[in-house]
Amino acid sequence: MSRDQEIKKRGSYHHGDLRAQLVEATRQLVEEKGPDHFTVSEACRVAGVSTAAPYKHFKDKEELLNAVTLEGMLRSQKMMTDELAKYPEGSLDRIVALGRVYIRFALQEPGVFRLIFGLAEDHADQTDLVAQGHQKFGIVQHEVASCLGQSEVGPEEARRAFLLWSFVHGLSFLLIDGKVDKIGYPLDQEAILKEIAVRVMGDMPDAQG
Amino acid sequence: MSRDQEIKKRGSYHHGDLRAQLVEATRQLVEEKGPDHFTVSEACRVAGVSTAAPYKHFKDKEELLNAVTLEGMLRSQKMMTDELAKYPEGSLDRIVALGRVYIRFALQEPGVFRLIFGLAEDHADQTDLVAQGHQKFGIVQHEVASCLGQSEVGPEEARRAFLLWSFVHGLSFLLIDGKVDKIGYPLDQEAILKEIAVRVMGDMPDAQG
DNA sequence: TCGCAAAGTTAGCGTCTCTTACATATGTTA
DNA sequence: TAACATATGTAAGAGACGCTAACTTTGCGA
Numbered sequence: 266m267s268r269d270q271e272i273k274k275r276g277s278y279h280h281g282d283l284r285a286q287l288v289e290a291t292r293q294l295v296e297e298k299g300p301d302h303f304t305v306s307e308a309c310r311v312a313g314v315s316t317a318a319p320y321k322h323f324k325d326k327e328e329l330l331n332a333v334t335l336e337g338m339l340r341s342q343k344m345m346t347d348e349l350a351k352y353p354e355g356s357l358d359r360i361v362a363l364g365r366v367y368i369r370f371a372l373q374e375p376g377v378f379r380l381i382f383g384l385a386e387d388h389a390d391q392t393d394l395v396a397q398g399h400q401k402f403g404i405v406q407h408e409v410a411s412c413l414g415q416s417e418v419g420p421e422e423a424r425r426a427f428l429l430w431s432f433v434h435g436l437s438f439l440l441i442d443g444k445v446d447k448i449g450y451p452l453d454q455e456a457i458l459k460e461i462a463v464r465v466m467g468d469m470p471d472a473q474g
Numbered sequence: 475m476s477r478d479q480e481i482k483k484r485g486s487y488h489h490g491d492l493r494a495q496l497v498e499a500t501r502q503l504v505e506e507k508g509p510d511h512f513t514v515s516e517a518c519r520v521a522g523v524s525t526a527a528p529y530k531h532f533k534d535k536e537e538l539l540n541a542v543t544l545e546g547m548l549r550s551q552k553m554m555t556d557e558l559a560k561y562p563e564g565s566l567d568r569i570v571a572l573g574r575v576y577i578r579f580a581l582q583e584p585g586v587f588r589l590i591f592g593l594a595e596d597h598a599d600q601t602d603l604v605a606q607g608h609q610k611f612g613i614v615q616h617e618v619a620s621c622l623g624q625s626e627v628g629p630e631e632a633r634r635a636f637l638l639w640s641f642v643h644g645l646s647f648l649l650i651d652g653k654v655d656k657i658g659y660p661l662d663q664e665a666i667l668k669e670i671a672v673r674v675m676g677d678m679p680d681a682q683g
Numbered sequence: 684t685c686g687c688a689a690a691g692t693t694a695g696c697g698t699c700t701c702t703t704a705c706a707t708a709t710g711t712t713a
Numbered sequence: 714t715a716a717c718a719t720a721t722g723t724a725a726g727a728g729a730c731g732c733t734a735a736c737t738t739t740g741c742g743a
Contacts, residue, residue: 385651435644442594470676
């Protein structure tokens, strides 16, 4: 019994839920081979359908990838909110937790992570993706405001949230690119996250140098 | 007179310097259409040669792209060292300058910037690219050590350099992805860079929240 | 039960990467 | 200066891929 037959609903001409299975196959392949080496044909092979089948569900390759991207964003956001629930409102631990989850997702699903950010040029006109990204950043802003004892997000809170985001975003990329090895010294991820949070949320130190 | 003839050495069967012209054509196309929409065929059209010609100079598409990547790294590094020369040794301004140039390059050549980092999986076995990346980070480490009054780079200096790198790296990506607009407030790039430098190079503030 | 819409298939077009075989220019050497 | 080796181009084509058109099967509602 081949892999095709395992996945495809046995004996039926129609497929069950091809759309979902294609998205899942795509996600797997993106992780296995990287977002830029993914082919629709191969996803078809995995799902056990002809190469024309996807086009009943997706306009083109990009739309299929965008579906994977959106699912990834939702997974990532769920991870964030789940993790947040473990810590008391307004604590610095919540900020650290957000960063930890952001990085965990990048390491768990580097392919999808790259899909979400690395190809972001293509997302500009995808309103659903843009909205999702905006919403996620809203969570960070809210946490920063809470942590600073503010009920609303003002310019100062937005700026600090953005600093945190930049930090963790860059750290994620450097981690999945394996650049961290090049530092020459071991790196304690949890300590780094804590340090970032403290440095960004704390008062400005005096300039030196 | 067609574009092909302008570029190709007029009247000659051989091409002058096809290798360099292909790299330049590739760079242009990567900027125009993004690294993932670049095709070798189109670079051939731009250079005015047959689609088989590149394979006399490059093993495959990836090797051509790697040449563009390496050139980009060298340009970026030159920008950094040039900018560094403007500020006194050991000053915080040098740290800020490094970040400014890093971001400037990302904004000037977002396609190549993505090539350098976004596809870094493929660079793992390209020793020249890896060495270049390592060297660039060495510059940052050296500056951090100078700024902290150290003559050698120890774990503390390496860690702070890495923090700075993460920050600026993330900021660059968010900028070229247009995510900055989503903050909802205007962003003073120069002020942000300065703030990052001070927060990372200064003493740790007390934790709050 | 009939007919239609949904969701598959097969066949095939155009483009892309890369290979093979061949043609042409250039420099060196006798 | 003739001839050859080498470098560098072309032409033709195999094989994969993205996508479309036209056909077929299936489930469902009138």
